[in-house]
Amino acid sequence: MPVLLVLKGLVSFFLIIMNTLICFVPVMVLALFKCILPFASIRAVLNVVLDNIATFWIGINNINQRYLGRSVIDVSGARDFELNDWYMITANHQSWVDILILQRLFNRRIPFIKFFLKRELIWVPFIGLAWWALEFPFMKRYSSALLKKKPELKGKDIDVTKKACDKFQYFPVSIMNFLEGTRFTIEKHDQQSSQYKHLLMPKAGGLSFALNAMDGKLHQLIDVTIVYPEGIPSFFDYLCGKVPNVKVHIRVMPIDDSLLGNYQGDAEYRAYFQQWVNNLWQEKDQQFACLLHAETKNIEQ
Numbered sequence: 001m002p003v004l005l006v007l008k009g010l011v012s013f014f015l016i017i018m019n020t021l022i023c024f025v026p027v028m029v030l031a032l033f034k035c036i037l038p039f040a041s042i043r044a045v046l047n048v049v050l051d052n053i054a055t056f057w058i059g060i061n062n063i064n065q066r067y068l069g070r071s072v073i074d075v076s077g078a079r080d081f082e083l084n085d086w087y088m089i090t091a092n093h094q095s096w097v098d099i100l101i102l103q104r105l106f107n108r109r110i111p112f113i114k115f116f117l118k119r120e121l122i123w124v125p126f127i128g129l130a131w132w133a134l135e136f137p138f139m140k141r142y143s144s145a146l147l148k149k150k151p152e153l154k155g156k157d158i159d160v161t162k163k164a165c166d167k168f169q170y171f172p173v174s175i176m177n178f179l180e181g182t183r184f185t186i187e188k189h190d191q192q193s194s195q196y197k198h199l200l201m202p203k204a205g206g207l208s209f210a211l212n213a214m215d216g217k218l219h220q221l222i223d224v225t226i227v228y229p230e231g232i233p234s235f236f237d238y239l240c241g242k243v244p245n246v247k248v249h250i251r252v253m254p255i256d257d258s259l260l261g262n263y264q265g266d267a268e269y270r271a272y273f274q275q276w277v278n279n280l281w282q283e284k285d286q287q288f289a290c291l292l293h294a295e296t297k298n299i300e301q
Contacts, residue, residue, distance in 0.1 A: 001240065009240035012068040016061055016239075023057040028126065031133030047171070050134055051112045058107045065100060071243045073104065076291075077250040078222075081109045084172050086217050088210065088255060089113065091224035092199055092284060093178040097238045098226055101246055102176070110222075111172040116210055137165050137175070139213065165214050175218065177210050179203055179277065184232070196281060198288040204277040208263040208270075211255065218255050225249045225284050227291040247291040 030046050030053075037043065065071065081087075087110055091098060106113060112134075119138045122128040132138075179202035182188065192201050211218060227247040237243060259276065261269030 005240040012239040015064050019060045031129045058103045062104050074247045078252045086219045087174040088218045089176045089222045093180050094184045094232045096235045111174045113174045115176050196285040202281045204274045221253050223251050225287045
């Protein structure tokens with residue numbers, strides 16, 4: 001790789017680190033206030049401030065990417081979003097760059113994006129406290145083996161996660177879910193014998209769990225297809241400016257009551273939901289192929 005590109009990548013990475021450190025300090029201070037002040041009204045105000053800090057952090061990173069990475073994002077599909085709505089976001093997953101692309105596309109256009117996290121991650125030093133302060137929903141999942149030993153736990157994981165999501169009925173939120181569960185590689189694709197040419201097999205159970213944990217509060221699904229025409233990049237490739245073009249298609253669809261149900265206990269609902277997800281992924285696979293061969297329109301985001 002040319003020395004100039006390496007230097008550009010190092011400068012970009014340094015700026016991300018500095019931005020993170022600057023924003024991390026007030027997040028930690030406000031997180032401590034949330035811990036010691038149990039008043040709902042005060043916490044609501046702190047939540048707004050914390051989300052604004054995180055939004056500012058993403059905004060600075062986006063400026064960094066535009067002027068140093070200089071990737072053009074060619075976007076087609078839906079463009080109109082609301083800051084006061086509730087969204088579930090799903091996308092194909094190929095690289096850590098996907099998260100940066102999603103942040104560039106949706107920052108200040110939809111509510112701050114949050115991820116479902118395993119409950120154990122709350123104990124990660126400092127970072128766990130930051131996730132808690134930013135109201136990332138922590139979920140409790142029981143393994144199939146444990147449920148066989150203790151059938152009385154069946155359904156308890158949903159109840160625990162629903163309780164963690166109760167707060168989202170009071171303010172809009174966006175929840176991110178990568179249905180493939182891991183980043184795409186040819187090896188993983190072959191191991192799965194995936195029926196899709198460009199995608200791994202989607203995990204319908206994870207999406208159903210997330211939708212039901214939110215108990216009908218999510219109103220719309222934003223489905224994002226991301227394509228890197230020159231090949232899947234590394235995080236550092238992107239920072240160095242080696243990703244000249246990214247193609248993205250966005251579509252929005254309503255989340256109706258038919259998508260909610262007991263995934264573990266209702267075989268009819270489970271079959272319906274799996275078919276719905278498979279149809280979604282089949283359409284995404286076709287959209288991927290179209291984007292891969294489409295002419296670039298150079299629509300900068």
